[in-house]
Amino acid sequence: MLLGAGFSGGIVRGLTGYLKRQLSYKEVKFKLFYFLFIILISGIIGLVVSSFFLKTPLFSFVVGYAGGDFVENIYKIFTKKVSF
Secondary structure, three states: OHHHHHHHHHHHHHHHHHHHHHHHOOOOOOOHHHHHHHHHHHHHHHHHHHHHHOOOHHHHHHHHHHHHHHHHHHHHHHHOOOOO
């Protein structure tokens, strides 16, 4: 249950970023591969960190959500551009 909550947080983070981007800009090119990559990686981060701490489902969910931000910011640093 805790690991699923971590992965769910990653999925919610990906969807939130997608909706924010779609509502903020008029002509947005959706990058399916990048979107799925962010969801998968942030979910995995949520799974891994949740397995170390094993606190509560809410904590695991937040860790999964934050994992997406971490991965996206690393991507921006290496490519030096805004993505999504």
